[in-house]
Amino acid sequence: MDKVLLGALEAGGTKMVCATGYADGTVVESESFPTTTPEETTATCAAWFKDKGIAALGIGAFGPTAVNPSSPRYGQILETPKTAWRYFDLLGNLQEPLGIPCGYDTDVNVACLGEVTFGCAQGLTDVVYLTIGTGVGAGVLSGGKLLHGMMHPEAGHIPLVPNPDDPIAGDGACPYHKNCLEGLIAGPAIAKRWNGKKGSQMADDPEAMDLLAGYLGQALATYILCYSPQRIIIGGGVGDHTPIVQLARAKTAEVLNNYIVTPEVADLDTYIVNNSLEGKQGVMGCLELARQALEG
Structure with a gap:
């Protein structure tokens, strides 16, 4: 597992941080993109990950968002002040083009996960x-x-x-x-x-x-x-x-x-x-989320 390349996406209201790394928390590369329209933003992120060879993707999304897999709105952004994003299927619009397992949670939950796993x-x-x-x-x-x-x-x-x-x-x-x-x-x-x-x-x-x-x-x-x-x-x-x-x-x-x-x-x-991870707790938490998604 430590040698399997994983993807991490910190989906924020102002920017998207895309990164690749390993299950031990090592970040290989990262790049950020402005958060614009839902369609344009997810297409940009999916294109960035497409050729990286990642086995799974962990997504930490701005909220409120539906994080319960049994919810009919699982993976959607909910009542956000960013009106264009309301009820947009963030998870589906990333998982469908990539065709890999994806873990999904809130941006602050993955930051918590990063500190618990690595910090x-x-x-x-x-x-x-x-x-x-x-x-x-x-x-x-x-x-x-x-x-x-x-x-x-x-x-x-x-x-x-x-x-x-x-x-x-x-x-x-x-x-x-x-x-x-x-x-x-x-x-x-x-x-x-x-x-x-x-x-x-x-x-x-x-x-x-x-x-x-x-x-x-x-x-x-x-x-x-x-x-x-x-x-x-x-x-x-x-x-x-x-x-x-x-x-x-x-x-x-x-x-x-x-x-x-x-x-x-x-x-x-x-x-x-x-916090103890020099601002990387979100990305590192997403890598752990991706590892968990891959292991099922």
């Missing part, structure tokens, strides 16, 4: 991977399996108690929920609050970081109470380029208020951590 969560069975960037998404491993249920976790949209000093309290940037985590902490919320600035541009502003860390701490406490993970891993542009992960540890402890007493929560520095 800082190896050997763990219950993990939350959170990405904070243009949006907020969560991948959850529970009992050694990626969590799906009726769909998949949309834990970036949990409601929070807004900070009364927040200028966008009650009017966050999420078009669906005004006080959800994504609407208060993701890139568009930062831009709305601070005159178009990015998270990295606000990283040295202690008041701004305290505000964002407070929201993140609320969310992490909820994940701890609901999922009981053995580790929480945080990535994404906002997570990677600001100090909110470090600051949110104390905020999480405040919300929990000593209710959870475990060795993990007693050592938040090793419990709530930044």
Whole structure:
């Protein structure tokens, strides 16, 4: 299996990352393409993989998307703000021209899988991977399996108690929920609050970081109470380029208020951590998904 070439596709809302590699996580080559129309984008990706000689393809898709194989919409993008992609059969439009086994899951679930297989969560069975960037998404491993249920976790949209000093309290940037985590902490919320600035541009502003860390701490406490993970891993542009992960540890402890007493929560520095695979966790997770698809 280690010598069998596999394919990986990180299907994002702004770009598609196509890669080849091996079951040990080695990435051989990769190339990215802009996400345009569904037909054009999938044709471009399928053409890139067509002559690579891959035996299987792992796909991590932006969501919401149908990840349950028993669903009649399995492999389709669901209610996304990208209207042209709603109910488009992403999986089918890749699997049909390639004619190979394909594994399919969400982009954040495969990032979680990458960290569990190759990164800082190896050997763990219950993990939350959170990405904070243009949006907020969560991948959850529970009992050694990626969590799906009726769909998949949309834990970036949990409601929070807004900070009364927040200028966008009650009017966050999420078009669906005004006080959800994504609407208060993701890139568009930062831009709305601070005159178009990015998270990295606000990283040295202690008041701004305290505000964002407070929201993140609320969310992490909820994940701890609901999922009981053995580790929480945080990535994404906002997570990677600001100090909110470090600051949110104390905020999480405040919300929990000593209710959870475990060795993990007693050592938040090793419990709530930044991602460990230099931005490759998604591609590497897709390679593992492809390996699983090939083995059936």
